[in-house]
Amino acid sequence: MKNFLIVGHKAVTETFSLNDLPGAAGRMDILCRCINAALFLSHDLRRDVCVFIVLKGEPSSPKIVRFDGSMVRYLSPDERSCASLIKKALEKKAQDFWTESTAGVSVRKGDMEAIIKELEMKITYLREDGEDIRAKIFEGYSNRLFVLGDHLGLTEVEEKMISECEHETISVGPLSLHADHCIVLLHNEMDRGKHI
Amino acid sequence: MKNFLIVGHKAVTETFSLNDLPGAAGRMDILCRCINAALFLSHDLRRDVCVFIVLKGEPSSPKIVRFDGSMVRYLSPDERSCASLIKKALEKKAQDFWTESTAGVSVRKGDMEAIIKELEMKITYLREDGEDIRAKIFEGYSNRLFVLGDHLGLTEVEEKMISECEHETISVGPLSLHADHCIVLLHNEMDRGKHI
Numbered sequence: 323m324k325n326f327l328i329v330g331h332k333a334v335t336e337t338f339s340l341n342d343l344p345g346a347a348g349r350m351d352i353l354c355r356c357i358n359a360a361l362f363l364s365h366d367l368r369r370d371v372c373v374f375i376v377l378k379g380e381p382s383s384p385k386i387v388r389f390d391g392s393m394v395r396y397l398s399p400d401e402r403s404c405a406s407l408i409k410k411a412l413e414k415k416a417q418d419f420w421t422e423s424t425a426g427v428s429v430r431k432g433d434m435e436a437i438i439k440e441l442e443m444k445i446t447y448l449r450e451d452g453e454d455i456r457a458k459i460f461e462g463y464s465n466r467l468f469v470l471g472d473h474l475g476l477t478e479v480e481e482k483m484i485s486e487c488e489h490e491t492i493s494v495g496p497l498s499l500h501a502d503h504c505i506v507l508l509h510n511e512m513d514r515g516k517h518i
Numbered sequence: 519m520k521n522f523l524i525v526g527h528k529a530v531t532e533t534f535s536l537n538d539l540p541g542a543a544g545r546m547d548i549l550c551r552c553i554n555a556a557l558f559l560s561h562d563l564r565r566d567v568c569v570f571i572v573l574k575g576e577p578s579s580p581k582i583v584r585f586d587g588s589m590v591r592y593l594s595p596d597e598r599s600c601a602s603l604i605k606k607a608l609e610k611k612a613q614d615f616w617t618e619s620t621a622g623v624s625v626r627k628g629d630m631e632a633i634i635k636e637l638e639m640k641i642t643y644l645r646e647d648g649e650d651i652r653a654k655i656f657e658g659y660s661n662r663l664f665v666l667g668d669h670l671g672l673t674e675v676e677e678k679m680i681s682e683c684e685h686e687t688i689s690v691g692p693l694s695l696h697a698d699h700c701i702v703l704l705h706n707e708m709d710r711g712k713h714i
Contacts, residue, residue: 341537344596351596355554364694365669399696400540400547401597456710473561495706498560500595506702510691514652 323392324512325467326373327437328356328501331474333377335385337413340402347405348379352472354404355502359509361391362399368509370464374437375408384433387411394426434469435483443467445489447476448508450498452491455507461515468508470501519588520708521663522569523633524552524697527670529573531581533609536598543601544575548668550600551698555705557587558595564705566660570633571604580629583607590622630665631679639663641685643672644704646694648687651703657711664704666697 332348343351353375360373371391378384387408389397397407411423420428430436438445446463448470469476469484476484494507528544539547549571556569567587574580583604585593593603607619616624626632634641642659644666665672665680672680690703 341598343598344594351598355551355595358551359699362696362699364696366694398540399551402537402539402547495709497709498562499702500558500560503555503558503702506695506699507706510703513691513693 323370323372324368324464325437325441325443326356326360326371326505327376327434327467327469328353328373328472329376329434329470329476329480330378330472331477332379332472333375334379335377335382335412336380337409338405340405340409343401343405349472350405350408351401352501353377353408354401355500356470356505357389357397357404358399358401359502359505361389361394361397367391367394367397376434376437377412378433382416384431385412385416386430386432386437388420388428388430390426390428392426396424397426434480438467438483438487441467445469445484445487447481447484447489447491448494448501448504449475449491450493452493455492455494455511458492459515460511463512463515468505470504472501519566519568520564520660521633521637521639522552522556522567522701523572523630523663523665524549524569524668525572525630525666525672525676526574526668527673528575528668529571530575531573531578531608532576533605534601536601536605539597539601545668546601546604547597548697549573549604550597551696552666552701553585553593553600554595554597555698555701557585557590557593563587563590563593572630572633573608574629578612580627581608581612582626582628582633584616584624584626586622586624588622592620593622630676634663634679634683637663641665641680641683643677643680643685643687644690644697644700645671645687646689648689651688651690651707654688655711656707659708659711664701666700668697
């Protein structure tokens with residue numbers, strides 16, 4: 323599996339209105355677009371992808387929602403569809419283990435650290451000043467955890483957590499882009515490594 | 519300016535509910551994501567980009583809505599924000615010339631042909647079986663019209679319209695992707711051409 327982890331520093335951790343994802347739901351729109359970018363092909367899903375979103379907003383932070391591409395159902399590409407599945411996950415009681423809310427979508431208590439420990443994979447951290455993705459031979463990424471920040475980036479504490487693991491820091495191009503756009507570019511590089 | 523034209527074959531041509539972009543609004547969500555991909559950088563807008571969406575759904579098709587990156591205001595990255603500006607444009611009376619609805623957003627009657635005639639630029643048509651973008655020297659694309667289809671692709675009539683102009687057909691990678699993901703990949707290639 324290719325694994326993506328995106329940290330939503332303001333994303334709320336209880337039920338929310340689908341009509342105000344950027345405001346009241348704490349930039350939940352960013353996380354929805356990342357899930358779309360990670361999972362969707364044209365008329366198909368990337369079944370070899372798992373997405374973890376870490377929600378660090380009020381009132382019961384932190385929680386993690388997992389979208390498992392091999393199992394997920396009821397997901398359409400629009401932000402509202404994705405948000406409705408996150409909302410259903412947040413309506414479940416979050417515990418120290420995964421609880422499935424809808425097919426392929428699960429929730430638990432925990433921070434980024436919990437996923438790093440669970441997966442025990444090399445981390446590829448996306449950051450503007452990282453090594454250019456095209457300067458690398460981009461293959462064998464099927465057992466990797468890609469970590470991306472939201473509009474606030476990652477905190478110092480989160481970056482320290484990464485620096486203590488086996489990791490590399492890469493960038494996807496010369497300009498600073500939204501996290502979901504970075505995921506599209508990562509996938510393209512991996513698709514090319516596999517197919518060309 | 520870099521110009522993007524996306525055809526929404528089912529996208530409605532009168533006011534619509536922001537709560538059902540994929541259904542009642544005729545896959546308006548696709549067009550919103552394309553506008554996001556074309557215009558947004560992290561914490562900034564691409565001021566050298568213009569996006570044209572051609573709406574071909576009921577009841578008063580066809581109409582074109584233009585987002586001019588050099589002028590646009592009140593646009594946030596979420597689908598609903600973008601859709602609300604499209605909705606305001608559709609509430610204006612569409613005529614054979616552009617009418618501005620909000621800053622940088624305008625509407626007119628017309629089909630893809632009207633834009634091709636107005637811009638008089640070489641067309642780059644995105645299609646799965648086109649030449650790979652990386653097999654080309656991707657520079658000097660500032661005066662180009664990029665054309666993309668929605669989930670239905672382009673019709674035979676639309677493809678004939680392109681074939682009668684100066685054009686090239688390119689693809690962005692080995693897999694079939696959503697139009698907005700293709701736009702992200704196009705931009706990255708142009709950003710690299712400019713900056714590296």
